[in-house]
Amino acid sequence: MNREEVFNFSAGPSVLPEAALDRAAAELKNYGGSGMSVMEMSHRSAWFQEIFDSTKAKLRRALDVPDSHEILFLQGGASTQFSAVPLNLMGEGGSADYAVTGNFAKLAAQEAEKYGAVRVAADSGDKNHTYIPAQEALDLDPKARYFYYCANNTIYGTEWHYVPETGDVPLVCDMSSNILSKPVDVGRYGLIFAGAQKNMAPAGVTVVILDKSLAGHAHPLTPKMLDYDLMIRKDSMYNTPPCWCIYMLGLTLDWLESQGGVAGMERIKSARAGKLYAYLDESRLFQPIAETEARSDMNVTFRTGDTDLDAAFVKEAAAAGLLNLKGHRVAGGMRASLYNAMPEAGVDALIAFMKKFEVEHHV
Numbered sequence: 634m635n636r637e638e639v640f641n642f643s644a645g646p647s648v649l650p651e652a653a654l655d656r657a658a659a660e661l662k663n664y665g666g667s668g669m670s671v672m673e674m675s676h677r678s679a680w681f682q683e684i685f686d687s688t689k690a691k692l693r694r695a696l697d698v699p700d701s702h703e704i705l706f707l708q709g710g711a712s713t714q715f716s717a718v719p720l721n722l723m724g725e726g727g728s729a730d731y732a733v734t735g736n737f738a739k740l741a742a743q744e745a746e747k748y749g750a751v752r753v754a755a756d757s758g759d760k761n762h763t764y765i766p767a768q769e770a771l772d773l774d775p776k777a778r779y780f781y782y783c784a785n786n787t788i789y790g791t792e793w794h795y796v797p798e799t800g801d802v803p804l805v806c807d808m809s810s811n812i813l814s815k816p817v818d819v820g821r822y823g824l825i826f827a828g829a830q831k832n833m834a835p836a837g838v839t840v841v842i843l844d845k846s847l848a849g850h851a852h853p854l855t856p857k858m859l860d861y862d863l864m865i866r867k868d869s870m871y872n873t874p875p876c877w878c879i880y881m882l883g884l885t886l887d888w889l890e891s892q893g894g895v896a897g898m899e900r901i902k903s904a905r906a907g908k909l910y911a912y913l914d915e916s917r918l919f920q921p922i923a924e925t926e927a928r929s930d931m932n933v934t935f936r937t938g939d940t941d942l943d944a945a946f947v948k949e950a951a952a953a954g955l956l957n958l959k960g961h962r963v964a965g966g967m968r969a970s971l972y973n974a975m976p977e978a979g980v981d982a983l984i985a986f987m988k989k990f991e992v993e994h995h996v
């Protein structure tokens with residue numbers, strides 16, 4: 634298939650902006666007249682330092698990150714932060730509150746249990762993670778070292794539409810699958826982290842944005858590579874950072890700015906997902922899975938109720954160039970991931986195909 638014939642609904646790694654890919658292709662073998670690819674240059678070179686600094690500045694501007702907070706570009710994926718967060722923030726004998734609203738939050742809570750006491754502040758597992766608990770339903774410990782939640786549940790297709798109120802307890806948030814899709818009041822968070830491969834860049838860089846006052850209290854056994862204080866002091870370059878991915882993030886941020894930044898993206902993504910949900914609400918064949926108030930604008934989950942028909946849909950859609958619509962194995966059904974770089978034409982094509990499929994299956 635040609636790229637032009639395809640819309641890629643992959644949950645991650647996922648579609649990147651055409652403009653970013655075109656620019657990377659043009660500069661692949663010779664970055665800015667350096668005679669080198671970004672993949673080939675020293676991370677200590679002036680060439681790369683400029684890429685690093687400008688990418689960091691663009692991210693700070695895009696999310697309006699206050700001076701109290703540092704931006705780190707780390708390796709190891711979002712999953713490594715499941716360990717780094719408790720190692721750095723839990724303290725000796727401390728405990729932390731976790732909202733378990735999906736697979737990744739659960740994995741994070743299980744990892745944290747190795748390092749301290751984990752309290753489950755909420756668990757949506759009673760309804761297969763189809764909803765987000767309300768503020769009143771959160772069982773909060775005022776002495777918790779932090780409150781942890783996952784802003785967008787990539788697998789189940791639910792998204793928090795409010796920021797939890799936790800008093801003096803710092804908020805820690807996994808924003809891997811919805812970062813840069815809307816404005817965020819970064820100052821309200823102790824720590825935000827996100828793997829790049831959903832909305833930012835190729836897999837390989839993890840963005841961590843943290844309140845600097847939280848660093849410096851890591852457990853003595855914390856590996857150096859996971860120590861926020863060390864990484865702040867070394868500006869993410871204790872060792873070789875994921876250079877290429879940082880460069881790609883910079884290109885994505887240029888594109889984001891051309892879309893009106895995160896405010897522009899919020900309008901675009903709401904309209905894009907809104908179209909698909911509107912169709913799902915009227916369809917007699919396809920049903921949305923997540924509860925209405927908890928719907929994610931990034932990952933839209935749905936099903937027919939018949940697993941054979943679901944499989945046929947995924948297969949026929951792929952043949953028509955609508956790729957990667959199979960739901961995650963723990964959730965079943967289908968999932969259309971509509972990250973920032975998904976053009977609205979992709980949703981239009983998906984809806985048109987679903988309507989056709991619906992008619993063909995005589996509902």
Ligand SMILES: *Cc1c(COP(=O)(O)O)cnc(C)c1O
Nearest residue numbers: 710711712737787807809810828
């Ligand atoms: C994809 C994802 C992860 C896991 O990311 P890795 O980089 O593969 O470790 C964690 N949390 C969320 C919300 C995700 O979407």
